Amino acid sequence: MEPLLTFSEITKLERRTQEDWGITGDALMESAGQALFHAIANDYPTMRSLVIFSGSGNNGADGLVLGRYAHNAGWAVRVVLLKEKGTELFQRNLTICKRMGITLEPLQSASAILEYCKAQGAGVLAIDALAGIGLKGEPRGVLRDGIQTLQRYCSIILSLDIPSGVGSPTWSGETETPSGTATGEEQDSWPTIRATRTYVLGCLKEETFHPQNRSAHGRITVLPIGFPRQEIQNLAQAHQISRDDGPAMTTGLRRDDFKNRRGRVGVAAGSVRYPGAGVLACRGSLAGGAGLVYSLTSSPHGRDPRLSEQIIPVPLDAHVSEAAIRTVLGELGLDALVIGPGRPPNTNLQAVGNQELMVAACELGIPLVIDAGGIQSLIEDIPLLDEICCRIPRRAPIILTPHLGEFRRLVQALETWTLREDIHFPGGSDSQKTPENLGQLHRQLLGTPRLLPDKARLIAQGLNLHLVVKSHITWICGPQPGKDFVFDGVTPELGFGGSGDILAGIIGAFLSRGALREPGHAAASGVIAHGTAGRWLVDQGRGYIDAEDLLEAVKITAHGLSAHEG
Numbered sequence: 001m002e003p004l005l006t007f008s009e010i011t012k013l014e015r016r017t018q019e020d021w022g023i024t025g026d027a028l029m030e031s032a033g034q035a036l037f038h039a040i041a042n043d044y045p046t047m048r049s050l051v052i053f054s055g056s057g058n059n060g061a062d063g064l065v066l067g068r069y070a071h072n073a074g075w076a077v078r079v080v081l082l083k084e085k086g087t088e089l090f091q092r093n094l095t096i097c098k099r100m101g102i103t104l105e106p107l108q109s110a111s112a113i114l115e116y117c118k119a120q121g122a123g124v125l126a127i128d129a130l131a132g133i134g135l136k137g138e139p140r141g142v143l144r145d146g147i148q149t150l151q152r153y154c155s156i157i158l159s160l161d162i163p164s165g166v167g168s169p170t171w172s173g174e175t176e177t178p179s180g181t182a183t184g185e186e187q188d189s190w191p192t193i194r195a196t197r198t199y200v201l202g203c204l205k206e207e208t209f210h211p212q213n214r215s216a217h218g219r220i221t222v223l224p225i226g227f228p229r230q231e232i233q234n235l236a237q238a239h240q241i242s243r244d245d246g247p248a249m250t251t252g253l254r255r256d257d258f259k260n261r262r263g264r265v266g267v268a269a270g271s272v273r274y275p276g277a278g279v280l281a282c283r284g285s286l287a288g289g290a291g292l293v294y295s296l297t298s299s300p301h302g303r304d305p306r307l308s309e310q311i312i313p314v315p316l317d318a319h320v321s322e323a324a325i326r327t328v329l330g331e332l333g334l335d336a337l338v339i340g341p342g343r344p345p346n347t348n349l350q351a352v353g354n355q356e357l358m359v360a361a362c363e364l365g366i367p368l369v370i371d372a373g374g375i376q377s378l379i380e381d382i383p384l385l386d387e388i389c390c391r392i393p394r395r396a397p398i399i400l401t402p403h404l405g406e407f408r409r410l411v412q413a414l415e416t417w418t419l420r421e422d423i424h425f426p427g428g429s430d431s432q433k434t435p436e437n438l439g440q441l442h443r444q445l446l447g448t449p450r451l452l453p454d455k456a457r458l459i460a461q462g463l464n465l466h467l468v469v470k471s472h473i474t475w476i477c478g479p480q481p482g483k484d485f486v487f488d489g490v491t492p493e494l495g496f497g498g499s500g501d502i503l504a505g506i507i508g509a510f511l512s513r514g515a516l517r518e519p520g521h522a523a524a525s526g527v528i529a530h531g532t533a534g535r536w537l538v539d540q541g542r543g544y545i546d547a548e549d550l551l552e553a554v555k556i557t558a559h560g561l562s563a564h565e566g
């Protein structure tokens, strides 16, 4: 697991490193420049030529130190400067570069340099040291010109620390088509370098993993530069997870496990309109290792021939009373219940409503995975969200798995719910209508910049639930501070209808199998198993993958994640 820090936490880290540990800024920068040169020389063994675009802050200074090491090793080095005046570290290293006789040129002569780059063909590496974490807002003036020039003319761009222009973006989730499906992310309009690779200095940044920022980084390499590990760990609120983290977070099979002990998962999913979603969520649970899977539905998919052999149908019609729902759920002895894939948000004539199922499951202490239509039920009924999360005592864990569009709608619903007149909390005057925690969360959300991890954290902590915010970068935020995760391994091939239904089923399986103490680990393991399966299929050259391929691969990856008892 790699710790992640926000830009502002890194600024704190730099200060503490210097003031509390006595490691100077010069020492950090020297080790950064040295590490950069060795990494680049190693990654591009045939290259001997650098053109360094240097800003006037410490990111530019990193570029200058790298230039010194390359120059000493006999490389051809040219530096393009935005300004001659900058931070102390920049100034000091600029003086050293001058003394060493390294070619320094102003941005105005960039055209000549670019001719030089063209003449060198693919033999020159462009270094983006224009701006790092000190960028404030949209790039202006020479910085803007520098970013545009570098991006326009250079083919291999290596960014130092972060691609210049990447800042703390304004998050607005995804745009949506009239039918309600998410189509794409908002792109920042300001100029940003799109790097071939990014050499991250010291530690990973949360901002790198904001969905709209990640692709600007290209391939990522983290270079240690001497920050004390304890300080990084103390400050980190989130960690990047990968396949290797699976065994520590997953409960494997025991020698004496059998179907009743491997997790009993109920799946309330699918509808007449989306019958396949129910099938896929059930099969996702089986592929994720559940011992028994019950399909809680009366819609036709419950009788799907592909389910008949392994999935146990449990008829739950719309007219079933709340008491009967409780009895049925209680008798099944479920270890987890997945609600929502392919289900309408509101009660309809074909199936028992999401609301009744959620309340009954929470009262019975059954861990919940709420996806798709189940999430929409909560978005449309914030008091229900409040009831299941905060009003039912000693309830089991709840994991919500929204995609970016659903997450944005959830945030908006929580931010605006008090304005809706139709929401009424019984008892008390208008000012007392607001349940305490919901009201507090509402105020905090309004006071927070629109950044995905910040909002997700507030909601997870405020409502005591886990959120899996799905996109090509998946964020997993939980109620306990410091235990959030990011998974950066979702290939675009996983973006097909049904992939999310399978994921909900897999998470249900992991949640059912003893991850009660750490539901965040169940969510993370599910995300890893799903993402690793997609990657594995793509690496095998399987091209466009479908649900059948994915389910087969998940059986392998979900099994491989857990450490088994001999």
Ligand SMILES: NC(=O)C1=CN([C@@H]2O[C@H](COP(=O)(O)OP(=O)(O)OC[C@H]3O[C@@H](n4cnc5c(N)ncnc54)[C@H](OP(=O)(O)O)[C@@H]3O)[C@@H](O)[C@H]2O)[C@@H](O)CC1
Pocket (backbone or CB within 6 Å): 014, 024, 025, 028, 029, 032, 055, 056, 057, 058, 059, 060, 062, 086, 087, 130, 131, 132, 133, 134, 135, 136, 137, 138, 139, 140, 141, 143, 144, 160, 161, 162, 201, 202, 225
């Ligand atoms: N300190 C250390 O120990 C270590 C630091 N390290 C490195 O330092 C980096 C952070 O350096 P930093 O804080 O100096 O700022 P940086 O990213 O270079 O950019 C600021 C420059 O951009 C400018 N500028 C800003 N906003 C602008 C705008 N909107 N439009 C236009 N211009 C704008 C601003 O100019 P100004 O406006 O102040 O004239 C300034 O020149 C960090 O990412 C890492 O690479 C590592 O080596 C580890 C050790």
Ligand SMILES: [K+]
Pocket (backbone or CB within 6 Å): 059, 128, 129, 130, 131, 132, 159, 160, 161, 162, 163, 164
């Ligand atoms: K940069």
